[in-house]
Amino acid sequence: MIEDVSYGWLGDLLMAVMEALGPIGLGIAVFVENVFPPIPSELFLALAGFTAANGTFTPAAGILWATIGSVTGALVLYGLGAWLGRRRLYKIAYAMPLVDIDDVERTERWFIRFGYWTVFLGRMIPIFRSLISIPAGIERMNLWLFTLLTAVGSLIWNSLFIMGGYLLGSNFHLISDYADVFSNVVLGLVIVVLLVWITLRLLRNRRRARDPNYRPETPDEAAARIDALVNQHPTHGTSDA
DSSP states (O other), X not given: OOOSOOOHHHHHHHHHHHHHHTHHHHHHHHHHHHHSTTSOHHHHHHHHHHHHHTTSXXXXXXXXXXXXXXXXXXXXXXXXXXXXXXXHHHHHHHHSTTOOHHHHHXXXXXXXXXXXXXXXXXXXXXXXXHHTHHHHHHTTBOHHXXXXXXXXXXXXXXXXXXXXXXXXXGGXXXXXXXXXXHHHHHHHHHHHHHHHHHHXXXXXXXXXXXXXXXXXXXXXXXXXXXXXXXXXXXOSSBOOO
């Protein structure tokens, strides 16, 4: 029986979903977190472990469905990257007022240089674990290898937090008083970071507009440079498909 305590607005919402749908609800929540990375999966997974300790479902079921949600969300972003392709994605970035082609290009460079290990290790880095799926799709990384590395990395990450919550068990209420604070701090940080980022971009765009020598790079130019980088790193775990 789950104790009548509050785990913050975000935690309480997840608890209600898991009580209604069981571990499948956790899988859905983790899927959403993967597609919208600012949502803190750490809180979700720890609460899932606590829920498992109270007998709602087993830890194994929670880990299984959390991993299914992680892999499914990653495949959606992989498909988005593969469908858009480099040039189309760069054209979209070029048309957006606050986004630079450099922003997309930087992520691609990182993936190309360090290869498929970024997918495995990236699954255990907040926010980045979702974003790395997009360049993997653009580069058409072997889908089976991408799915395997994503599943293994997600399995490790999910197991750590779910088992941590499970081992805390009935003592999880000791940190419940801080859950709402944590949720609000996360939301506040997301808003602050977003506002700072927008402000800096607006100031940068203003400086560029005043510089008569500044010429923005075209999508084709950026894509050609990344194509050349790909040719320099032919064995980074991608496929020709």
